[in-house]
Amino acid sequence: MSDRSPSQPRPQAAPHRSGFACFVGRPNAGKSTLTNALVGTKVAITSSRPQTTRHTVRGIVHRPDAQLVLVDTPGLHKPRTLLGERLNDVVRTTWAEVDVIGFCLPADQKLGPGDRFIAGELAKAGKTPKVAVVTKTDLVDSKQLAEQLIAVDRLGRELGLDWAEIVPVSAVAGQQVSLLADLLVPLLPEGPPLYPEGDLTDEPEQVMVAELIREAALEGVRDELPHSIAVVVEEMIPREGRPESKPLLDIHANLYIERPSQKGIVIGPKGARLKDVGMKSRKHIEALLGTPVFLDLHVKVAKDWQRDPRQLRKLGF
Template identity: 80%
Template sequence: MNAPSSSYRSGFACFVGRPNAGKSTLTNALVGTKVAITSDRPQTTRHTVRGIVHRPDAQLVLVDTPGLHKPRTLLGERLNDLVRTTWAEVDVIGFCLPADQKIGPGDKFIAKEIAGIKKTPKVAIVTKTDLVDSKRLAEQLIAIQQLGVELGFEWAEIIPVSAVGDQAVGRSPSNKGGGGRGAGQVELVADLLTKLLPEGDQLYPEGDLTDEPEQIMVAELIREAALEGVRDELPHSLAVVVEEMLPREGRPADRPLLDIHANVYIERQSQKAIVIGAKGSRLKHVGTTARKHIEALLGTPVYLDLHVKVAKDWQRDPKQLRKLGF
C-alpha cells in the first residue's frame, strides 16, 4: 500500500448537486461498476457511497452524497446534514449541473453553500450533455462560469460530460488549458479531479472498488430494483434492510449458494399492493432483477427472500429511522 512513486496522489472527491443531477451515474462510470444506485426519481441516494478509482499515478476516492434539498421530513434533515459534513472533509468538490436544465434556485442555493468552503477546489461538472445540442451546452457553460463570478470564487475546472456511453466532448472552451475531443469524457473527469488531489500513498488496497459494507450494497440494489417504474410518491417511502446473509449449509465447495433475507419497508398499507403487484408479479420481478445485480456484485449464486412490511410514517419517526439505518 506504499506509493508507487513520489508524485503519486490520493484523496477524496465528492459530487454534490440537486437531486437527480447525475451524481450516482457519474460515480459508477468512473469506478467502472455499479457502486451507487441510480434511478430516474430524485432523492434515491441515501448513503455516502465511496467508489474507488485506481490509476497508475493516483487513487481517487469518490464520495457520492444525497442531493441537497429542502427537507420535509426528519429523514430529509438528516440527509442534508450528511451532505454538509461530507463537503467539509474532502479534497475536491465536484458540483454536478445537468446540461438540459437551466440553473435554478436549488443550484444557486448549493453554489452559495460551497462558496463558503474557501480552501477546497471546486469543479463544475456539466452532466447529461448527450441531451442537448452544442448551442444549449455553450449557454450552460457560460451561465455556470457566471455563477462562480457572482458568488466570488473561480471554478478550478468546468467539465462537460455524458456518463452514458462515455461520448467525448472535452473541456469547456472558457477554461484555461484547452480541450480536445480525443479522450473520453469520464476519463477526462478522472484526470482533472486527480490533478487537484494532494500527494500521498494509496488509501485502499488495489482491487477494492468501495468500502461500503456488502449488506448495505445489497440493500441498495434491492431498493433500486423496487424503485423501477413505481408511482411518484413511493420512492421516498421505501427502505430496505438486509436481515441475514449466510452461505447455505451442506453445499459442495464448487456449488456455493448465499441465502439473503431482506425486508422492504413502506409507510402505508396501501403502498404494499404497489410493491407486491398482482399475484406477487411485481415483487417477483424486483427479486429477479436485484438477484442478478447482487450475484454480479458478490460473484456467487444467491437465493433472495424478500418480504414487504409496513413501518408507519417511518420517515418522521426517530426510533424507526434508527432501526432502518438512518
C-alpha cells in the same frame, strides 16, 4: 534495449496522489451515474427519480499515478422532513472532509433556485477546490451546451466561487469521463493508496445489497411511491450442506413502506411485482458478490418512518 546510458539520471516519476472527492448537486443531477462511470462498475444506486442515494457510497478509482475515492452524497435540498434534515447534515459533513468537490449541473436544465442554493452553500465551504461538472451533455446540442457553460461560469463569478475547472461530461455516453478524472487527480494531496488494489468501494456488502434491492423496487413503482421504501438486509448466510463447487448465499431482506395501502403496490397482482424486483436485483447482487444467491424478500409497514427518529435509526439513517 534502452538507449539511455548508465550515467544518465532516470526521469523523475510524478508523485502518487490519493484523496477523496465528492459530487454534489440537486437531486437527479447525474451524480451516481457519474460515480459508476468513473469506477467502471455499478457501486452507487442510480434511478430516474430524485433522492435515491441515502448512504455515502464510496467508489474507488485506481490509476497508476493516483487513487481517487469518490464519496457519493444525497442531493442537497430544502428539507421538509427529519430524514431530509439528516441527509443535508450528511452532505455538509462530507464537504468538510474531502479534498475536492465536483458540483454536478445537468446540461439539459436551466440553472434554477436549487442550483443557486447549493452554489451559495459551496461558496461557504472554505478552500476546498470546486470543479463544476456539466452532466448529461448527450441530451443537448452544442449551442445549448455552450450557453450552459457560460451560465455556470457566470454563477461562479456572482457568488464568489472560483471554479478550479468547468468540465462537460456525459457519463451515459462515456464522453470526457476520463478527462474529468485527469482534472480531479492533480487537486488531490500526494500520498500512497488508501485502499487495496481491486477494492471498488468500502461500503459493507449488506448496505450495497440493500441499495440494489431498493433500486429495483423503485423502478417498479415509478410514480406511485416517491421515497417511501427502505430496505434492511436481515442476514446473508451461505447455504449449509452445499458442495464447495456449488455455493449458494441465502439473503433475507425486508422492504419497509410507510402505509398498509402501499403494500399492494410493491407486491403487485399475485406477487408479480415483488417477484420482478427479486429477479432484477438478484442479477446485480450476483454480479457484485460473484456467487449465486437465493433472495427472500418480505414487505413490511413502518408507519411514517421518514418522520420518526426511532424508526430512522432502526432503518440505518
